[in-house]
Amino acid sequence: xxxxxxxxxxxxxxxxxxxxxxxxxxxxxxxxxxxxxxxxxxxxxxxxxxxxxxxxxxxxxxxxxxxxxxxxxxxxxxxxxxxxxxxxxxxxxxxxxxxxxxxxxxxxxxxxxxxxxxxxxxxxxxxxxxxxxxxxxxxxxxxxxxxxxxxxxxxxxxxxxxxxxxxxxxxxxxxxxxxxxxxxxxxxxxxxxxxxxxxxxxxxxxxxxxxxxxxxxxxxxxxxxxxxxxxxxxxxxxxxxxxxxxxxxxxxxxxxxxxxxxxxxxxxxxxxxxxxxxxxxxxxxxxxxxxxxxxxxxxxxxxxxxxxxxxxxxxxxxxxxxxxxxxxxxxxxxxxxxxxxxxxxxxxxxxxxxxxxxxxxx
Amino acid sequence: xxxxxxxxxxxxxxxxxxxxxxxxxxxxxxxxxxxxxxxxxxxxxxxxxxxxxxxxxxxxxxxxxxxxxxxxxxxxxxxxxxxxxxxxxxxxxxxxxxxxxxxxxxxxxxxxxxxxxxxxxxxxxxxxxxxxxxxxxxxxxxxxxxxxxxxxxxxxxxxxxxxxxxxxxxxxxxxxxxxxxxxxxxxxxxxxxxxxxxxxxxxxxxxxxxxxxxxxxxxxxxxxxxxxxxxxxxxxxxxxxxxxxxxxxxxxxxxxxxxxxxxxxxxxxxxxxxxxxxxxxxxxxxx
Numbered sequence: 001x002x003x004x005x006x007x008x009x010x011x012x013x014x015x016x017x018x019x020x021x022x023x024x025x026x027x028x029x030x031x032x033x034x035x036x037x038x039x040x041x042x043x044x045x046x047x048x049x050x051x052x053x054x055x056x057x058x059x060x061x062x063x064x065x066x067x068x069x070x071x072x073x074x075x076x077x078x079x080x081x082x083x084x085x086x087x088x089x090x091x092x093x094x095x096x097x098x099x100x101x102x103x104x105x106x107x108x109x110x111x112x113x114x115x116x117x118x119x120x121x122x123x124x125x126x127x128x129x130x131x132x133x134x135x136x137x138x139x140x141x142x143x144x145x146x147x148x149x150x151x152x153x154x155x156x157x158x159x160x161x162x163x164x165x166x167x168x169x170x171x172x173x174x175x176x177x178x179x180x181x182x183x184x185x186x187x188x189x190x191x192x193x194x195x196x197x198x199x200x201x202x203x204x205x206x207x208x209x210x211x212x213x214x215x216x217x218x219x220x221x222x223x224x225x226x227x228x229x230x231x232x233x234x235x236x237x238x239x240x241x242x243x244x245x246x247x248x249x250x251x252x253x254x255x256x257x258x259x260x261x262x263x264x265x266x267x268x269x270x271x272x273x274x275x276x277x278x279x280x281x282x283x284x285x286x287x288x289x290x291x292x293x294x295x296x297x298x299x300x301x302x303x304x305x306x307x308x309x310x311x312x313x314x315x316x317x318x319x320x321x322x323x324x325x326x327x328x329x330x331x332x333x334x335x336x337x338x339x340x341x342x343x344x345x346x347x348x349x350x351x352x353x354x355x356x357x358x359x360x361x362x
Numbered sequence: 363x364x365x366x367x368x369x370x371x372x373x374x375x376x377x378x379x380x381x382x383x384x385x386x387x388x389x390x391x392x393x394x395x396x397x398x399x400x401x402x403x404x405x406x407x408x409x410x411x412x413x414x415x416x417x418x419x420x421x422x423x424x425x426x427x428x429x430x431x432x433x434x435x436x437x438x439x440x441x442x443x444x445x446x447x448x449x450x451x452x453x454x455x456x457x458x459x460x461x462x463x464x465x466x467x468x469x470x471x472x473x474x475x476x477x478x479x480x481x482x483x484x485x486x487x488x489x490x491x492x493x494x495x496x497x498x499x500x501x502x503x504x505x506x507x508x509x510x511x512x513x514x515x516x517x518x519x520x521x522x523x524x525x526x527x528x529x530x531x532x533x534x535x536x537x538x539x540x541x542x543x544x545x546x547x548x549x550x551x552x553x554x555x556x557x558x559x560x561x562x563x564x565x566x567x568x569x570x571x572x573x574x575x576x577x578x579x580x581x582x583x584x585x586x587x588x589x590x591x592x593x594x595x596x597x598x599x600x601x602x603x604x605x606x607x608x609x610x611x612x613x614x615x616x617x618x619x620x621x622x623x624x625x626x627x628x629x630x631x632x633x634x635x636x637x638x639x640x641x642x643x644x645x646x647x648x649x
Binding site for chain 2: 008009011012076079080082083084086179180181182183184185186312316321322324325326327328329332333334335336337339340341342343344347348351
């Protein structure tokens with residue numbers, strides 16, 4: 001007998017209750033609080049802030065807790081919350097040249113004014129599981145030294161002075177806001193960078209990696225990678241001047257790319273740029289490589305047809321919230337369309353079998 | 363939910379959507395770009411339809427939400443609850459009683475009237491997308507009314523399979539101008555696209571809105587020697603006996619047993635209330 005998929009409402013409510021129970025896990029294990037996540041899973045928090053396009057470590061930590069550690073789900077929670085916030089204005093451009101760096105390295109020069117500063121990096125750790133962490137851990141303390149150089153000039157500025165690197169003309173246009181206007185192609189570079197900085201880390205990484213393996217190769221060097229805090233200033237019309245409204249941590253990467261010249265440009269180094277919320281250097285480097293690959297037209301290079309050179313392809317598939325939603329929607333019922341496909345296949349098959357039968361009879 | 367504005371979206375966003383809707387109504391079948399917002403449900407789960415519904419709803423409206431023709435499918439329940447919570451509007455399962463109907467994949471069997479709005483959830487608004495993946499190209503093709511590619515595709519289907527191999531999301535031409543994707547409704551529903559009601563289509567992820575104003579000419583693409591045919595399963599409904607409705611096929615056992623029932627649950631229930639009976643109607647009901 002026909003059992004309808006009734007009781008959808010009750011099923012949903014019960015599923016939500018079960019989910020909440022599973023989220024908490026074994027109740028005999030102490031519950032994580034939001035501050036613990038914010039402090040001890042800070043790189044996850046940073047990723048959620050970057051791809052959620054909302055700089056708020058507490059909310060990001062809450063989202064991670066609520067999402068049971070599923071970062072894309074946490075990013076989704078942040079995005080959905082972000083939509084409800086009024087957009088009251090925009091800050092002045094942040095000055096990353098004046099960043100208070102905790103990390104600053106260049107792969108193109110052995111040393112440079114301001115020095116090489118490793119900072120808190122996994123780079124030279126041996127990836128051996130530290131079983132001591134599984135036991136009760138004490139509070140590790142790092143040695144402290146003299147303060148970092150107060151001036152950390154940009155590495156690419158040195159190259160620029162010699163005219164060896166393509167000039168980045170300053171632009172005072174207010175950049176578009178992709179969360180307030182529909183995407184249009186071709187996009188401006190500002191819009192491309194905006195889409196990349198909130199794009200999925202895995203997707204942007206994969207795209208960047210593909211350029212290194214020859215699909216739109218652009219031979220990058222990390223000219224400079226810097227991580228640190230910058231002040232955010234906003235013009236307040238009532239006051240007539242800008243005030244500092246807070247501080248955020250950013251990761252900035254500028255790549256220096258080999259370029260043998262094109263029809264329109266002389267041989268020189270070119271640039272790729274990445275700027276991401278938080279300590280998120282894998283993403284910032286990836287972003288810089290993809291940015292550079294997407295600049296083929298502007299630099300007069302050939303379009304090799306590589307995926308990373310294809311602006312519409314890259315930008316329309318970089319957003320993990322769009323991607324995961326559409327991908328997972330195929331879980332929703334589709335029995336109406338499937339039924340119409342069934343009818344069609346049955347009809348076409350019946351005709352094909354009838355034709356084969358007649359042929360055999362002849 | 364007092365923290366949120368009526369129907370969730372803020373008034374500025376609703377105005378932006380309404381402007382897009384007005385443009386869509388003025389240019390039937392044309393896909394209007396709009397600054398789709400991130401909604402608290404996933405993209406692909408009706409965010410476009412939800413935004414259009416939110417922009418249309420007034421406190422006096424009565425809302426019906428269906429998915430696959432049914433009011434009780436999980437996502438329909440979820441969207442209906444969303445508006446019950448955020449807009450406190452009256453909701454109904456009766457097509458006749460609704461002033462706004464949000465739908466996924468079906469048009470109700472009951473003919474719609476001039477004071478109703480039908481809002482469709484649209485996954486891929488571009489009818490040319492699977493022939494040409496680039497938005498820059500497809501927009502140019504629409505602008506130049508360059509629809510040859512679509513006719514070649516339909517022709518190739520006939521040459522290969524003897525039929526046009528599109529059974530849902532069957533492309534239509536609106537008022538002799540734009541080729542439009544009617545969303546993944548079965549082609550059985552295509553003739554119902556010509557109606558007295560206002561039809562609005564929202565694609566959230568793809569940031570597009572389009573519309574068919576009341577009494578607009580909507581023609582399913584076909585050829586003179588292969589005319590369009592609105593097909594359905596060749597059975598009556600096993601619950602209400604209807605022969606003119608779109609049917610779902612339900613597997614009832616593991617020995618090939620199956621039954622066919624109206625996909626429009628409200629329509630089927632109404633017919634049964636009127637005394638119509640099908641092959642598998644419960645005995646006590648038939649008495």
